Amino acid sequence: MTKLNIGIILGSTRQGRVSTQVGEWVKEIANEHGNAKYEIVDIAEYKLPFLGEGTGQEPGIVGWNEKLASFDGFVFIVQEYNHSLTGALKNALDSAREPWNNKAAGIVSYGSTGGARAAEHLRGILGELMIADVRVHPTLSLFTDFENYSTFKPAEMHMDNVKAMLDQVVAWSGALKTLR
Numbered sequence: 001m002t003k004l005n006i007g008i009i010l011g012s013t014r015q016g017r018v019s020t021q022v023g024e025w026v027k028e029i030a031n032e033h034g035n036a037k038y039e040i041v042d043i044a045e046y047k048l049p050f051l052g053e054g055t056g057q058e059p060g061i062v063g064w065n066e067k068l069a070s071f072d073g074f075v076f077i078v079q080e081y082n083h084s085l086t087g088a089l090k091n092a093l094d095s096a097r098e099p100w101n102n103k104a105a106g107i108v109s110y111g112s113t114g115g116a117r118a119a120e121h122l123r124g125i126l127g128e129l130m131i132a133d134v135r136v137h138p139t140l141s142l143f144t145d146f147e148n149y150s151t152f153k154p155a156e157m158h159m160d161n162v163k164a165m166l167d168q169v170v171a172w173s174g175a176l177k178t179l180r
């Protein structure tokens with residue numbers, strides 16, 4: 001059977017962001033776990049305009065929609081900004097519709113309280129986009145899983161949680177294929 005394609009979406013775009021380290025770590029675990037094909041998706045590369053500012057036909061928007069359409073499911077790397085998700089991720093979510101629908105997603109979040117508030121906000125948005133978000137949710141602490149809030153040194157215990165989350169994403173992404 002062909003493997004499902006899962007996009008690992010980096011939710012932050014700022015210079016000096018740590019999301020690249022977290023995304024690479026998730027991808028490494030996912031590749032070893034080997035139950036799907038995984039690819040990192042960097043919102044920053046698409047240079048998305050704010051929704052409504054352009055024609056909607058900019059290459060970035062078209063490319064973003066095409067890239068999302070190529071996936072069966074997603075893992076969102078979510079960081080907490082002012083108790084919510086980043087503006088960049090919200091805009092990226094708003095910048096597509098059908099390519100999100102009837103797919104599954106997992107969340108890996110980080111922040112002072114594990115990014116829990118941002119992740120819960122994201123869950124509400126995912127419902128509207130008809131993305132089924134799975135239960136297992138690895139939460140990383142800025143205080144104990146990073147050195148100086150900048151060098152990612154995750155505690156060992158998170159690995160099993162990431163694998164369990166991936167198993168749920170793959171199971172639901174496969175099941176929802178019947179609707180796509």
Ligand SMILES: Cc1cc2nc3c(=O)[nH]c(=O)nc-3n(C[C@H](O)[C@H](O)[C@H](O)COP(=O)(O)O)c2cc1C
Pocket residue numbers: 012013014016017018019020079080081082083084110111112113114115142149
């Ligand atoms: C504008 C801004 C607001 C933030 N607000 C919060 C917050 O409300 N709660 C929290 O836990 N961390 C907060 N942080 C800290 C971020 O979670 C932390 O800097 C993290 O590394 C950001 O992810 P990034 O490096 O991928 O951009 C904030 C950071 C920024 C830049």
